[in-house]
Amino acid sequence: MFDITDRSLSLEPLVSAVTRSSSGAVASFLGVVREQTRGRQVLYLEYEAYREMAIPKMREIADEIRRKWKVDEIAMVHRIGRLEIGEVSVAIAVSAPHRHQALAACAYAIDRLKETVPIWKKEVWTDGEEWVGPAR
Amino acid sequence: MKVRVRCFAAAREIVGTGELVVDLPEGSTLIQLLDRIQGQFPRLQGLAGSLLFSVNREYAPSDKRLSADDEVALIPPVSGGADV
Numbered sequence: 080m081f082d083i084t085d086r087s088l089s090l091e092p093l094v095s096a097v098t099r100s101s102s103g104a105v106a107s108f109l110g111v112v113r114e115q116t117r118g119r120q121v122l123y124l125e126y127e128a129y130r131e132m133a134i135p136k137m138r139e140i141a142d143e144i145r146r147k148w149k150v151d152e153i154a155m156v157h158r159i160g161r162l163e164i165g166e167v168s169v170a171i172a173v174s175a176p177h178r179h180q181a182l183a184a185c186a187y188a189i190d191r192l193k194e195t196v197p198i199w200k201k202e203v204w205t206d207g208e209e210w211v212g213p214a215r
Numbered sequence: 216m217k218v219r220v221r222c223f224a225a226a227r228e229i230v231g232t233g234e235l236v237v238d239l240p241e242g243s244t245l246i247q248l249l250d251r252i253q254g255q256f257p258r259l260q261g262l263a264g265s266l267l268f269s270v271n272r273e274y275a276p277s278d279k280r281l282s283a284d285d286e287v288a289l290i291p292p293v294s295g296g297a298d299v
Contacts, residue, residue, distance in 0.1 A: 129223055129288055132272040197269070197290055199224035210224040212292045213267070 080154035081137040083128045083198075088158050093172035097152035102174035106185035110169040112162045119204040126159040126168060129197040133157070136196045140188055144173070147187070148180040155188060157198055168200070216241055216283035218248065226266070226289040229258045239281065245270070246277045248287060262291045 080096040090107050098105055112124050141153040151174040158168050171188050175181035192198075199212040220235040227233050230252070237251060245268045253259045259266075267290040268275050274290075281287065 127224055127227075129221060129269075129272075129290070132269055132288065135272060195274075197223065197288070199291070201224070210228075210291060212224055212290060214292055 080156065081134050081141070082156045083130050083133055084156060084158055085160045086158070088156055088167040088170045090170055090172065093154040093156060093170050096154045097172045097174040099151040099174060101176055102151045103176050104178035104181040105172055105174045106178070106181035107173075108169070108171040108185050108189050109167050110189070112164050112166050112168060114164045116202055116204075119202075119206065121164060122203045122205060123164070124162045124168070125201040125203065126157070126162060127199045127201070128157065128159050133196050133198055137192065140191045140195065143191065144184045144187060148175065148184045149177075150175040150180055150184050153184070153188065155192065157192070157196070159198070216243075216281070218281050218283070218285045218287055220248070220252065221286065221288040223288065223290060225262060225291045226259065229262075230256050241283075243281055244277070245275060245279050245281065245287065248281060249277070249289075252289075259289075262289075265292050266290065267292060 094105050114121050137155045144153055154172045156170050162168055171185055173181050173184045197213055199210050201208055201210050217236050217238050220237055222230045222233055269288045270285050
């Protein structure tokens with residue numbers, strides 16, 4: 080499951096999608112909008128994606144994971160549009176026979192997603208705004 | 216030759232649209248494309264040092280030569296916006 084959506088995100092559909100009879104562990108990650116960033120008060124975030132490139136880049140990350148660890152399945156979904164404080168911007172789940180692979184692969188997935196997947200957020204603060212994108 | 220240019224985030228706000236079609240001489244590179252667009256939208260120069268490119272949905276170096284009907288994207292990593 081690799082997707083970009085404008086609907087609110089929760090973990091359960093991803094966990095269900097990745098869990099196999101061979102899975103002994105499911106590791107998951109949620110990115111959440113926090114109220115302060117670099118000392119500034121956030122009003123809301125606005126996410127934008129280059130969808131036609133972002134989903135293939137998510138699949139490439141999954142391929143990288145499969146070359147590094149023995150995992151069962153990988154799911155990544157990123158939300159776009161306006162997000163309020165406390166809302167989920169990105170959800171990732173990785174299943175594997177054993178916990179170490181699942182945890183390492185999940186951490187790798189979110190780090191790589193931020194590096195290579197063309198998704199931007201506009202941080203709108205009480206006193207300004209800034210776009211933040213892939214940090215390659 | 217004509218190439219499509221997708222603009223995102225700060226680049227989209229400066230250009231005022233998510234997509235441009237730019238007519239370039241055959242064999243032009245990404246840098247030559249950027250020069251052309253910057254001529255039209257000088258505020259893009261504020262992003263130029265940090266701008267990344269993709270061609271046909273793969274990241275590409277700025278000296279890459281373009282072909283007709285390529286889909287280029289301007290991918291700004293981080294960009295300051297005007298304080299409000």
